[in-house]
Amino acid sequence: MSHAPTRSAPRRTVAAVSAASALLLAMSACSTPSGGGDPAEAAPGVTDDTVTIGTHQPLTGPAAAGYSSISAATTAYFAYLNENGGVNGREIEYLVKDDGYNPANTQTVVRELVQDDEVFAILNGLGTPTHTAVLDYLNQNEVPDLFVASGSTSWNQPEEYPWTFGFNADYVTEAEALAQYADDEFAGQSVCMLGQDDDFGDEFLEGLENVLGEGSLASVQRYSVSNQDVVAQIGAMQAAGCEVNMLATVNGFTALAIGTAAKLGYQAQWMSSSSGGDYVTLAGFLGEAAPLLLEGFVTTNYLPYAPGNEWDDLFRQINDDYNDGAPFDGNTVFGMSVGYLFAEALAKAGDNPTRQGIVDAIASGDLVGNGLVPLAFGSDSHSAYKGVSITTVTAGVQDFIGVTYVSDGDGGVEPYDGDAVPLENDGVPTS
């Protein structure tokens, strides 16, 4: 294949340009035009009979074993809701994307949800490090970022992040409650902490020190999710003579910490954030030894996960009917409670929900939810629960012990004896 010797620059440039154009055209061919659909649409993701929302969840990766059941439970609740007429005549479509608990993946899947799937809102994005990566993005794009599955106080910044609302009781409050409980029940014992190496651990430590005093912890250890070995940390706690160990850990690492301690022959009182304190999930990790290892294990909850509770009964029924009878645990209650709260907010947003409308509805402070303590949402609070109830494990059963604390708003907690929110209308919110 020989060519004519004269090759002028323009011809070559033309060839190069057309090559590039061809490539780029090929790329644009696989793009879907944005917008689309009915121009009279009220808001992205809202049609006459559906509302599409999305979430990022760790379906794979280090946090999957503890949390992948949450989005399934939320989906099951929405199936129940849709069967019962939906919200204002609209069914809810819930798109669940896996981010593997990796902030880099979260950025990609959330952009995909917002720009490609054009969801109305992001609901219950899970994880402190993961959701932190998309906090700015969602607020810049004015996408409602509702009920983040994390207790970080980052979500409660109404001025800076008006579109973001948390769901969990925040870690500071939770740590304050546990510290108060430890101070009451285990006075004089040496308290230590094992925390995740991010805001989760930082805020938990802040809460503990608020109550116990700065520098009062005998040892503060941190772990990184990407390294599944905590022998060094547990060994250090043992060496420091820790008697009450506070855990700011995800479920997998709570189990790892307690299991590692057992292997080292180290006995202590364990107290964990609700994020890593679900007995059924932990038992799944620890196997047959679970009842023994977890006896006396203390954690908190702010949701009605207790045998005999009316919400609990309803959620068990929905779990059987719409979730193939998956194992029922604290995550199931969490997922369904999130679904219920979203449905309530959507109902309050009116017949033609807009993104601004649903955010206003939540900030109005009119939402009730289904918690053990009142919802704290308001124009100046984007935090859902400012209080928690203490639970303990006795003979393999995790239950409340009738001790509930709420934040006193001043670096401490006070006992709370108000009533939990009762079940209404079979868990189908009405506007």
Place this chain on the structure above:
Amino acid sequence: MSADTNARPAASATPPAGIEAATPSPRTSGPLTTSIRAPRERRRRSTPRLLVTALVLTLVAIGATFLLDPYRNYQFALIAATFCATAGLTLLIGLTGQLSLGHAALMAAGGYGYALTANALTDAGVDGVPRFVVSLAAAAAASALLGLLLGLAAARLKGPYLSGVTLVLVIALPAFTSVFSGVFRGDQGVQIAYDGVPEVLRRIIAVEQWQAWVAILVAAVFVTWLAALRNGRAGLRMRAVRDDETAARLQGVRAGRVKVLAFTASSVTAGAGGAVLCFVTQSVSPGAYTLAFSLLLLVAVVIGGLGSLLGAFLGSIVIVMLPWLIQTATGALDLSADAAQRLTGNLPVLVFGVLLIVVTAAWPGGIRATLPKRLFSKRMPRAAAAPAAGPDAAVAADSDLEPRTDSAAEPIPTTTER
């Protein structure tokens, strides 16, 4: 140019081992003198032309962003960022035969360099373009430093030992960031302030398009620099060292220095890619630069065509778009949630593996070699177009003897060799 005909069989003799094809090909040191003389004249003319072509292609790429919707522009920006890294990697492997499995860590160095500098500047009250440019320079400096250190080690190592050292770097990254979590913020990574669309353009373009522009411009600058390096004397020395280190030394080429230079240059572009990724996503975390991603960069280079900038670009498109396409495809199927979940995690890995085998078996020259001949054969044979094709083929000036199908044009900054 008998060397060309000599070298061709060498290329086809090692088809399935795409990676091996990058290692120095059999000695063809005879015509080295001719090739050293040749580029002198080429260089004089090629630099302005290189710049013109780069400019035109950059403008085409920027024009193309108008055709894309926001999410596609975001992907385009990711492709441009990845292209920075793969361009450096393909030239490193193609020109010097040094195989790096650690380019993700070099990208991370750039990303952290960018993020930490940007945060420091934000605290100091600097923002906008100055913040971007200074941070980008810091990113390039950080990755250059790491690349230099690595290059110093690399120059003394060969084959699997070199790969091993670079591999360790990627594996150590998460541990490193969590040990120094005061600075690097562990797994959560470092977040930076958001750079909006400049006031002038705010009415015309969306933020994703703006980010794509920035990514394209950075890629254009750094890849053009790489191309100029390749076309110049440095590139010639690299090829000489790759093909026969002893012969190169006899010619007065300082082999060690050349290798270190190549590694550092390659690191700088990888760092620029990391900085762009950080700019686009406003954060950098170790989870973005896993071993899998590092290997994927290599897959991109091999699939695209080793040693070719066009190939690196095509490979970048593949590794950014394929997982998304697969996910979209599986989403369209009516699978149970459980099955879909299992597929989305594993299918891309499987497809990449199959693709790699198919490409190396069917087209050892990569996707680039399968492109229509007519479009590209008008152009001159490329320096380093196919690393396995020997040095003389690569720098051969005599086009009439070039029945090569794999001469190529790059879509973004490119070179025209004469």
